[in-house]
Amino acid sequence: GEDVEQSLFLSVREGDSSVINCTYTDSSSTYLYWYKQEPGAGLQLLTYIFSNMDMKQDQRLTVLLNKKDKHLSLRIADTQTGDSAIYFCAEFGYGGSQGNLIFGKGTKLSVKP
Amino acid sequence: DVKVTQSSRYLVKRTGEKVFLECVQDMDHENMFWYRQDPGLGLRLIYFSYDVKMKEKGDIPEGYSVSREKKERFSLILESASTNQTSMYLCASSAEQPNQPQHFGDGTRLSIL
Numbered sequence: 023g024e025d026v027e028q029s030l031f032l033s034v035r036e037g038d039s040s041v042i043n044c045t046y047t048d049s050s051s052t053y054l055y056w057y058k059q060e061p062g063a064g065l066q067l068l069t070y071i072f073s074n075m076d077m078k079q080d081q082r083l084t085v086l087l088n089k090k091d092k093h094l095s096l097r098i099a100d101t102q103t104g105d106s107a108i109y110f111c112a113e114f115g116y117g118g119s120q121g122n123l124i125f126g127k128g129t130k131l132s133v134k135p
Numbered sequence: 136d137v138k139v140t141q142s143s144r145y146l147v148k149r150t151g152e153k154v155f156l157e158c159v160q161d162m163d164h165e166n167m168f169w170y171r172q173d174p175g176l177g178l179r180l181i182y183f184s185y186d187v188k189m190k191e192k193g194d195i196p197e198g199y200s201v202s203r204e205k206k207e208r209f210s211l212i213l214e215s216a217s218t219n220q221t222s223m224y225l226c227a228s229s230a231e232q233p234n235q236p237q238h239f240g241d242g243t244r245l246s247i248l
Contacts, residue, residue, distance in 0.1 A: 053234040064139075064225055064239035065178075110178070114234045123237055127177035 028111055028126035035134050040098040042129045044111030047092065054087065055123065056096045057110040065110060068096075098131075106133045138162070139240035141226050147246045154213040156243050158226030164238075165231035167209035169193075169201065171222040172242070178225065184209055185231070216247045 025047045034040045046054065052073050057065040071078045071085045071094070078085045084097040098105055108128040142157035160167065168183040170193075180193030182201040190201050198220060202210040209228075213220055223244050227237040 053236075055236055057239075062242075062244075064141075064241045065227075065237075067236050067238065070236055122180070122183065125178045127175070 026111055026113055026124050026126040028109075028129045030127065031130050031132070033132045033134065034101050036101060036103055038101055040096075040101045040105065040131055040133075042096045042098075042109050042111075042131065044094040044096075044126055045092055046094065046111070046113045046124075048113055048124070049092065053114050054085075054094050055112040056083075056085065057112060057125075059108045059110065059128070061107075068109075101131075101133050103133045103135060106131055139226055139228055139238050141224075141240040141243050143243050144241060145244050145246075147248065148213075148216050149248050150216060150218060152213075152216050152247075154216050154245070154247075156211040156213075156224055156226075156245070158209045158211070158228075158240055159207050160209075160228040160238070161207065162228065162230070162238070163206065164228035165206070166229045166235075166237075167203065168227040168229075168237060169199075169209065169211045170225045170227065171195070172225055173222050181211065218247050221245060221247045 027045045055070040056068045058068050059065045082099045086095045108130050110128045111126040112123040138161045140159045148154050166185050169181045170178045172178050179195050181199050184190045184203040200212045223242050225242045226240045229235045229237045
């Protein structure tokens, strides 16, 4: 079945760039998503990329997609303490019924001042 | 903006009680989802619904049921709460078209004593 893998932790210094990586298995995925979860809150959709794109940039966020390697990354430029959160990668899984996303376990980003 | 509202942020119940978690969305979305989130396990799909009165089992439906009598409301029911159902519960909704992102509520932190 489909699977999405992420490293569990990432620690960076304020002002540095953060790169959060994700690998997925479903080659038929058409959309891939990044969500952010702040402590005690739900998941907030950050950005998404369609599979016919290699890159998408949105202000401080850059998403890179390597479809051949099934690798997705999220780069946060000039990381701030407010970026400390858990970041989830997700793919649309055709293995389930419509509207079903497959989530990674999340990467906890810690930003040190 | 999409608004998904969960009725309680925190809830404390006793073992054996019947527990209702309510979720309402205001975007006329067809699809609605219930997840639980536990440390180290990420998000796990309990049930989802793609239309009124329709429901589908997710990955961990045991011990839960759902109700969708109206399009905007999706209820999760713990028939007889047990301590291993202590968790963070997240509701989400999405539009009917495949690949549409899911939008999440703020979550309900449920403790079963």
